[in-house]
Amino acid sequence: MKNRNEPSFRESVDLMFNRAVALMDLPPGLEEKIRVCNATYTVRFGVRLRGDIKTFTGYRSVHSEHMEPVKGGIRFAPSVNQDEVEALAALMTYKCALVEAPFGGSKGGLCIDPREYEEYELEQITRRFAYELAKRDLIHPSQNVPAPDMGTGEREMAWIADQYARMNTTDINARACVTGKPLNSGGISGRVEATGRGVQYALQEFFRDKRDMAKAGLEGSLDGKRIIVQGLGNVGYHAAKFLSEEDGARVIGIVEWDGGLFNASGLDVDGVRHWIMQNGGVKGYPDATYMENGAVLLEEECDILIPAALEGVINLSNAAKVKAPLIIEAANGPVTAGADDILREKGTVIIPDMYANAGGVTVSYFEWVKNLSHIRFGRMQRRQEEARHQLVIDELANLEQVMAGQWEMSAGFKDKYLKGAGELELVRSGLDDTMRIAYQSMRDVWHSRDDVDDLRTAAYLVSIGKVAQSYRAKGL
């Protein structure tokens, strides 16, 4: 239930921004320039469907052009509105600056419930929306590059890329007009999983530092930690899957649009995902307790809470009841400004959205670079790397013979060492590096400044500082 004192999503982002700039020494004019959204384009277009003309409303908002192209996903949801799109565009500016992706911030949205349409109808609608945006350079390889967000994925990105290519037949860089495409349309390995993978890397980095764990009253490692995740879509599913399969965490709760599942001994993430695919929701899943009001699980006892669905789900009405000592904001804006105050007061550690879900834009950046360079990562060096490794293996094999049973290579070493890095390995390595470095930049501020007691403020300080530097370099 929304509290009347709750600010809107965009106001929430602005309040958090203001809290950070109050600790900075920026000229007031520059502060204002960074905060405001440069432009929002609203389009209403008609599509003939089922014998009728149906009118759709869409938005593309450009928050900051201190770097171009600007970048940000396109969301398909019935609740899309200008305030939300502008808030998300602002977050994109700060996110790109924090992870050093060379883009300004943008975001788009279409007011539509994709579940109400057949695939061929959605294609018609998406292509028409893309046409409206591309004709105004709001989709363009060097001006504005969208990506997937809630309600959209590889399929929609492929339609958008094709629509742009049809309108710009001689543009050799046409494929770089959008990211998150399928591999066969110019996509990159590891993009679909990227945001969830980034959440995993973020948590791994958190658990590398005892000081950080101590702030949340946690210890040890991710192994055995109890996780509750809201939203088992692209981001939530991949994060929950990797954390449970690779780090030994236990996913005890999953909240979806139609309710929540709880099992203290751990849920089978793939099993639940499969159930949702077959049945449309979590209701009826056999190996868990089902509750119709899934949101109560946000208040359940656990070690890590991962909101990965919508904004504003942790708000003035439930923040005080949230028990998780660590929240990682996989979704954009899941904690309102008011809830953030309450949680900080309680000592809850929040890994903020602008950092936590930056894995998506990071790998989108790699995809954009791949499209502009027209070559798959690893294509030139992989075999050469393997040949050099073979030399070492041959030498070690000689040594094994000389040592005659006294020494031998450990099991599996040869195969692992021989394998040169392909695109997926390089993408994961680049993503891991990005997530670690960005986290460390926030952590440094968090631990070194007495006036900063949370990671969100630290993240804003780092990113606003970078955007400000960029504006200053342009003479503003």
Ligand code: NAD
């Ligand atoms: P998605 O559409 O793939 O998944 C969203 C999931 O949330 C779906 O399973 C949906 O059923 C569920 N959901 C909807 N309403 C719900 C409710 N009331 N309670 C619980 N669950 C509900 O979307 P996504 O791409 O995973 O995006 C999720 C969040 O992550 C959004 O905030 C988005 O902006 C953010 N994000 C996504 C990406 C990306 O690469 N896809 C990148 C950065 C940030």
